[in-house]
Amino acid sequence: MSRARPRNGGRLAVVGLGPGGVGWRTAAASALLAEATDLVGYSAYLAMVDAQVAGQVRHPSDNREEERRAAQALDLAAEGRSVALVSSGDPGVFAMAAAVMEQLDRPDRPAAWESVEVVVSPGVSAAQAAAALSGAPLGHDFATISLSDNLKPWSVIESRLAAAAAADFVLALYNPASRHRSSQLERALALIGAYRDPATPVVVARDVGRPGETVRVVPLGEVDPAMVDMRTVLIVGSSQTRTVALPGRARLGVYTPRRYPEVSAGA
Numbered sequence: 001m002s003r004a005r006p007r008n009g010g011r012l013a014v015v016g017l018g019p020g021g022v023g024w025r026t027a028a029a030s031a032l033l034a035e036a037t038d039l040v041g042y043s044a045y046l047a048m049v050d051a052q053v054a055g056q057v058r059h060p061s062d063n064r065e066e067e068r069r070a071a072q073a074l075d076l077a078a079e080g081r082s083v084a085l086v087s088s089g090d091p092g093v094f095a096m097a098a099a100v101m102e103q104l105d106r107p108d109r110p111a112a113w114e115s116v117e118v119v120v121s122p123g124v125s126a127a128q129a130a131a132a133l134s135g136a137p138l139g140h141d142f143a144t145i146s147l148s149d150n151l152k153p154w155s156v157i158e159s160r161l162a163a164a165a166a167a168d169f170v171l172a173l174y175n176p177a178s179r180h181r182s183s184q185l186e187r188a189l190a191l192i193g194a195y196r197d198p199a200t201p202v203v204v205a206r207d208v209g210r211p212g213e214t215v216r217v218v219p220l221g222e223v224d225p226a227m228v229d230m231r232t233v234l235i236v237g238s239s240q241t242r243t244v245a246l247p248g249r250a251r252l253g254v255y256t257p258r259r260y261p262e263v264s265a266g267a
């Protein structure tokens, strides 16, 4: 990564918007969005940037056009523009930062891109936001697994789920369903159920930080795939995860203790 960079190039900032409303956004992300000459992103995510900046140009695209979108953002930056390429949540978690790195790793990478400064600005991921709204289910070791088999074989997903479930990780499950895909969650729950008690708490969080947000805590044995769509993230507890009454709140909180019971407090 020690390529020399001419000074007259533009900048590509890959910006995490957080899960939804501006209240979840970092100050650094908001500053990069305000400074940008151009905003590039999936149209639904660009709509989450409500602040209009005079002269700023928006370049919306369709959901499945990540490669073209990343290349477009680099091309604009190579013209000297200050580009913010937006992602929901954290851009490094199943999102556009890796798509940009894939473009930079191309053997036929355009010479014009050498002048571009690339920065990645982190955001609050859906799993982090769902965890915060439900208590502290990610309080001990956890694994984050996407159930989408668009970009990896289902056999890989299955073996990772089984290994992580057997190792007693808390599991954050992304992309649990889509318009074209509903059976994966059922299969994933069956697989996890072979290792976990049916009473294990599961956080089912939909549209976190957005209008209509719902956060439910459901025993593993009662998770109904009908509760889940592409705007949902699930957090499946480990053997140690438990519920707790939160003062003044009707809904139970969920947490995973930092310590296993066999490890004494003085250890």
Ligand SMILES: C[S@@+](CC[C@H](N)C(=O)[O-])C[C@H]1O[C@@H](n2cnc3c(N)ncnc32)[C@H](O)[C@@H]1O
Pocket (backbone or CB within 6 Å): 019, 020, 087, 088, 089, 090, 091, 092, 093, 094, 095, 124, 125, 126, 127, 173, 174, 175, 176, 205, 206, 207, 208, 209, 210, 229, 230, 231, 232, 233, 234
């Ligand atoms: C392509 S991934 C993007 C993840 C994102 N970069 C992040 O850090 O959270 C899309 C998946 O993230 C989850 N997700 C994203 N935003 C969400 C939200 N506001 N509420 C619940 N789940 C969300 C869903 O599982 C969705 O299918």
